[in-house]
Amino acid sequence: MPEPILKLEEVSKTYRTKGSMFGGRAAGLVKALQCVSLEVLKGEIFGLVGESGSGKTTAGRLIVKLESPESGRVLLNGEVLSTLRGRRLKAYRRRVQMIFQDPYQSLNPQLSIYESVVEPITIHRLAAGRERMERVLSMIQTVGLSPPESFVNRYPHQLSGGQRQRVAIARAMVLEPDFVVADEPTSMLDASYSAKIFNIILEMRKRFGITILFITHSLAAARYLCDRIAVIYRGHLMEVGTAAEVIHHPLHPYTRALIDALPKFGLAEQIPRYNTLLEEERAGVEAVGCPFFMRCRKAHRTQCGREVPGLEPVGPGRFVACFFPGNGGGAGGKGS
Amino acid sequence: MDNGERFDTSRMKRSHWAAHFLEGWSVFIQNPLGKAGVGLLILFGLMAAASVIPPWIDPMYRPMTGVDPEIVRSVGPSLKHWLGTDFMGRDLFSQLLAGARIAFMVGVSAAFMTVVLGTAIGMTAGYMGRTVDTLLMRLADIIMVMPTLLFVLMLAALFGQLNIWTIVLIIGLFRWPGVSRVIRSQTLSLKQRPFIEAARVAGASHLRIIFRHIMPNVLPLSFLYMTFRVTSAITIEAALAFLGFGDPGTVSWGMMLQWVWKTGHMFKAPYWLLPPGICISLITLSFYMLGRAMDEVLDPRLRKEEDA
């Protein structure tokens, strides 16, 4: 079994929101991540799946050190991130890269494609002169912008969203990093374009042996791309396992609800409906119990409402945070 | 750039800016305000350039020292003196031309100083945030509420006549806060944008982020503010000169007005009073129109880049 390259140890992150004086919003705390622990193994594509606002981007930003955890530790190759300063931080920046969600925002409009992609090489003094240029050109070719010479002189506003995202991928990959966080790289693009971007990511892994944290709200994308996935809900990890197992045999009521929500395209017979979602959310929920309590059909009022279920192993490499995982809700219990 | 690159990045950079400029220019020149502003400025530019001609024709046309020996008082327009002469027989037309040169000099150099200072301070405050931001912006508040003119008057009263470059320097030191506020807020919004974060993730230093990623995105705004600052610098200099605190060694339009007033020709010599007065109004107006037209050109483009 390959060793873990990235570790999150009981990481929590809380944002303080200012609240607007006139909008009637009170200042408050948003718990974006709560006591999240996970390991990503060398060479795998690890999927972080969850709905909007569940804390996926926050996790990614912690890993690339755009943000610091409030408590807990993030480790890459055994190095604790919060201790990195100066030269070691810069070395870390070379090894860990991020592909951002919105390609319309992640490229400087004033820089040409060449200037954007060459910048990381210049910063880390990896090459100069002709060699540097060759590296940029070949990377632009690798991400499928061909011939590269016809793209290098252009500016972001002259490219489509998909082409921009390819440039952003080239910028991240040109450093040949060990670890890449890909934050919903296709969510701003046409669905038809997603598969192309996915294939580039797969190609990159094959070629450079990169480990990837792939953030997505789509189980289908995670199934296509990932070796293992973790399902996150409101800052809590709900279920971890191999992509195939989690999607074909989901154990957590929330994962099941996500699978219910997948479009079926007439394949309803092959995909069991779990029906774990309440029609109406529970009212008057104390903030102490299971984070999914208010929407969970299976919830046990006394236990689930009072205690937070921990992420417990239920099999080799399989973890679930639920007091009543799997059975009991009834797989295939259609229209219960 | 490196030798032997297959494409020339610096040339490409120039053409990028050239394309931006041409695109902006074509919108700009269709704007009636822009047209009028540019037209007037060309006129004043010609005046400033032409100011070297009269002294070259005859020493008596030297704006400061040249005196027509046959006339030693103020007389109205004639063929020899198109706008007439001042109280000691100096040619008013030559003075008016020289005044255009001074106006450009004072206006542009003071505005340049304000804008460089304002941009640098605004970017620093916005980017660094926290204490640095608070300190710089408090300083800006303090300077902003100090009336520039009054302060210069006090200095002049303390140190006697001020040199024209001292005046420029003081205007520069006093007028940056407005620019810095605008640049600061622009920097604040740029700082949040993912391309800045991407640069951080790539390992870019603070200096690189400021100069490579933030500055090119705020410069159009700085440039816009420069035109408005030219207007205010010219007005301040004129007011100072009129009140008698100008540089006695230069012939500015404000100086001309001061001489009309001091020698009691205010209501007797309209040929002397009106030209500098009209010129001051028109040149400030033309820079203002230029700025407004530029505002209209830049604004949609800034917006377009934001959501493009």
Ligand SMILES: Nc1ncnc2c1ncn2[C@@H]1O[C@H](COP(=O)(O)OP(=O)(O)OP(=O)(O)O)[C@@H](O)[C@H]1O
């Ligand atoms: N800078 C911030 N300040 C305050 N709150 C924030 C900030 N960034 C994120 N949050 C909040 O933290 C929570 C998690 O946000 P995050 O961006 O990690 O979610 P996400 O899973 O990436 O969602 P999406 O799929 O919409 O991108 C959200 O409730 C969000 O409103």
Ligand code: SF4
């Ligand atoms: S712990 Fe209880 S409330 Fe939470 S998901 Fe499991 S059954 Fe539902």
Ligand SMILES: [Mg+2]
């Ligand atoms: Mg996100």
